[in-house]
Amino acid sequence: MGTERSSSSDEKKLIMEPLLSDNPNPKGGLRTMPFIIANEAFERVASIGLHSNMIMYLTREYNLETTAATIILFIWSAVTNLMPVLGAFISDSYAGRYRMVGFGSIATLLGMVLLWLTTIIPDAKPPLCDPASSICEPPTASQLLFLYSSLGFMSVGAGGIRSSSLAFGADQLNNREDNLQNAGILQRYFSWYYVAVSVSSMFAVTCIVYIQDKLGWKVGLGVPAALMLLSVLSFFLASSFYVKLKAKTSLLTGLAQVIVASYKNRHMKSPSQATDDNIYHIRKKSMLLLPSEKLSWLNKACIVRDPQQDLTSDGRATNPWSLCTVDQVEELKALIKVIPLWSTGIIIGVTLDQHSFPIQVSTMDRKITSNFEIPPGSFGIFMIITVILWIALYDRIIIPLASKLSGKSTYLSLKKRLGIGLFCSSASMAAWAIVETFRREIAIKEGFSDDPRAVINMSSMWLLPHLVLGGLAMAFNTIGQSQFYYTELPRSMASISSTLLGIGSSTASLVSSFIINVVDKVTRSGGKESWVSANINKGHYDYYYWLLAGLSMANFIYFLVCSKAYGPCEDEGKEKDNTITEEH
Template structure:
């Protein structure tokens, strides 16, 4: 709330500063203090999300008893509907909040978000009497300290496969912590493999958006959609697919596989990765068609031209990424929550969140590297500003 309050104030001050009626010379631009205040609000929001998302989801999942088969199945369903709710929020943000910010004012748009966060916090507090709370274990420590102690115990063993055999409570505790550390380290290869999905996920808000900017985005005759509006196609497909997956596919698969969740967690992850592979393959074919259309109409050297090709060509790739998210993103949430020791589950969900963050960095590094290599001979980069001479395909 504080972050959104600060960014609301920063946006309001920015409008006042640039107003022609202001006594301040708007040509000087914002002051250093104003810029610092704005960036501080952004980083405060980012830090708050980094703390809230893993802890909030872990807390919600803890409301279900893992030892009860019915509650365990309900917990699996929670991850689906949690992601469904996030898709609703994203859809509203892109469709409504962005419109308010562009047409009414950025201060009003951010102010709306601040009020929403205030109401959300109030509702969370009202529900306190109904929550299932667990008494902390005696001598409980933070997840980071516990993980550090477990890794230290593992490092003190003669090798990763050796356990303590000297007997005694202290040795048993060290053996338990050593085994806990092994369990966490066994997740590292899965986490590393998921980075590939994080790279694909990064394209939805970047290169997919760049494709849409070059296409004919008119609807209902003359109304032109902004490129960012096309990003709602992904959340919409999530909204449509989550109920189908949770209420139709899971019961059907449960009868076939015998697993309460229909698919095992790794099967769900693998399915999401396969669908994402198909999505970027379709995106490559669509981009190849767009380049061919640009050549046919002599638009190769006109970077600002709208290629006579409908935005509807992008629907399949956005929809497929939405379906992939339901499999892979929700699968990662449940996997890293389920496979972590009880005291480290919020840390496990933080691992899931890091996939999208690190995937974005890897994507940026790949684009920078390919851009430098493909433009080194003086030719057009694959990521040229003139998309019609580029090779997103």
Template sequence: MAFFVISKNLVTFLIAVLHESKIDAAKHVSAWVGASFLTPVIGAFLADTYWGRYWTVIVFLLVYIAGMLILTVSVSLPMFSTSSEHGNVNSLLVYVGLYLAAIGSGGIRPCTKSFGADQFDSTDLGEIARKASYFSWSYLVINISSLLSGTVLVWLQDNVGWGVGCAIPTVLVIISFPLFVAGSRVYRFRKQGFSPLKSICQVIVAAVRKCNMQLPENKSLLYEPSSSSAPEGSYKIQHTNQFRCLDKAAISLPDKTCIPPISSWRLCTVTQVEELKMLLRMFPVWVSFVIFNTSSMSPTLVEQGMVMDNYVSSFAIPPASLSTIGVLTVLVMIPIYETISVPLLQRLIRQGNGFSQAPRIGIGIGLSAVTMVYAALLEMKRLAIVQSSGLSDHNVPAPLSILWQAPAYFLHGLSEVFTCIGTAHFFYDQAPDSMKSLCTAIGMLGMSSGAYLNTLILDIVAVATTSSGSPGWIPDNLNEGHLDYFFWTMAALCLINLVMFVLACMRYRGNTAS
């Protein structure tokens, strides 16, 4: 709830309270969302290498609490009002609180998701099946929080005060700390392994050192310790023929040059090499997820709603609250998918152990393109009404109901049901056992990269469309701009992404760990 109450209404706060321009507000929102999904890499590295997922959640939850407290104070106290002489101090405190919250939430997010998945026994077929549903149901719970944030808390921010809207999730974050600790006696804890990033670097260094050596014809000659000499709890990954240049890291050196113990920077196991290969095979899917998030995280939908008639009878709908439709779509469609669609598919289709999430992710990517097409058509209609009403030179809402945005948010929610849940399961399921948190974070890094790519696109659009002195596609007065051109651009990007994803799926090989 703390994360969503910030992300859903931040663009409104920056424009209405901090008096930032629309283009700057959109960029700052994308940058903050990007930071929120970039920091999971830090949390995942600490969890997989040093602290474990449990203690990583503990530490970053404290950082989260500090950020939310600072943010609540900065929007609550009159002395920090932007209209007072302390306005600059207020802006500084706001951004300090925002980015501490981004660090805290980013560090927690990959660990809680992976820690939850760790509670299922990977040797029990029944628990393996329930783990697949876990990702869907956990995503549903997250969207319940999103629903409450996008309705109750956003309404409180717009109508009662920003301090109240931030204080409630701050109290809930504080309460979550003892609640999480209370479950310590029943949690399943996985043993800590070696540093996954260090292992990746060792494979690259060893392969480069032996780049001039010839690979043996018999792949069984590549170095892999026997099961009896392997550490307890370790696993092996079968050799694959992709990225064969990396296999050189596992070429055993002549005996005269090998003085035991052999440095892992000179000789790596086949399993280490295959772990890196698994990450490389996941990369095209990650790129597709980045582009998916480039369109789905755009705050321009909220800005479009800000220049539409937001009154239904005498009730004013906050533009940010309309995203609730997407959340409700998720809440309705997940139970339908899990209770009806999954059993039906199990009867009709026998799925193997490969990339089973591909159709689900692909459908979501296709729906993201449809969402952008609808948004573009809606903006064309809005601009036509503005021109016919003579409002082009006035920064006022068009006489077009904001409820016309409802199908766009519905399609967006539907695309999330397919793509976001599918990728979350994919990045955990297809990851090496020693890199579960890291790969979950890499998936979230796709959200961060998508947000930053959205910021870059907005910057390019701002420069390219205003170079001749014109107001550009996204000016402060959207009635003078062409937001529809931006939506058409994003629709084309989504279609290209769908083609890329299909090609990546055709070449993908699944996890071969044993």
């Protein structure tokens, strides 16, 4: 009796753990982390370092108008952000994560080498403008094709690396017997992975851009290519140590099949009303024997009405668009289930987007010493420093101390981290609104109402509370989102889960543009000065930031509702199971 109960408990536990399950494979582990993280870090340094200063290269070396160059970079950025979605589909459905990261690394390296060759080959770009006559020869079609090819390879490469690198690293750690400890290890991995990306970004926008400005384009574009070569070598160097999971077949097609099959079978009796003769179509070697009761209307997609007609001799569906497996149904349910919580990350993305336009800080006193002042575009470094310091403090001091005091592995649950990040985001915008109110009043008192570029007598260090809170929002929510998607979605959807954060960021950019356009049109009606006027001393950016703070707080309340409706996460379930086990 006890053996049966134990067996049933173990089976249930396996079903509930699609990602954090035991893995007896001796490969993988922490020894592979330096190679995987280095691969991503070098790719980010190379790509961000190129993108940061590319507008100067296109206008000065290719003689392109600023508008044309901007359009090219916008399209390049848009394609680069969308490619990880395609990369995730190919990775999860056909190629596998190892092959996808390897292919992406090689494609990115090829793109950077081609771009570097434009500085070496004289005919690869038009001659420089003649200063005397101000005549600028435009690039030819073949020259633009060569340029576009380099940008295209880099976009394809980014799709391969960014869609699979994070999940591939997590695959190496899924071999622990203690599932609660495994969840803690994953949390550390996601945190330090994000630190590596943040440090890489910080290095790219400072050192790489400096090299391009001071040493010229041959060296400036050659360094990113050399770093990308190191990225490729670091990844393939540890190839024999990696855990290489096989891909499933056509994941997105399978999700579409569930929708079509459930619609076709919509008139069928629901599973709760079905007779005992109904059989669910089960994938071979699957631990899922029955579909869950949530979104039960989708369960009609996996009911076998007539085994002789619906199934082949080897147990496969005769028509996969009319009959799906229980696993397919549960994968779609899992994706639908996370969408409400995923949507709560859009507004925090909107608030973080505001740091791309350091308008106010350029009018404040930015001097650190009498001979040095911080560039306006570099103030985001305080957010990155906050992220790094908090992760180090949390990982090395707070968690070990809390675990020692409680006598067991202790850490903040995923939903708590997401919620804290959203609250910090709202507080960050409120702090910015308060500082902007005082900055505007000082500018008017000093007689700079008509001079938006004038530097006022107010230290830019007043923005530190806003920047620190923004950094904490990133540390809690952004990193938490990555682990949340990876943990909550089935293993077969791991690469797609790693792209959800990027999709949210892209959506946030569109929403941010929509909000500022609406604010501009509404507040300038009747001949009034717009809140987001080009003259920041006449506008009311403080009102705009208060609006974003209010939207962020409303988003936090929306998150609480979604969180309660979602139920316990995987990490909360494991902690509860561990507690029950210890009590007995």
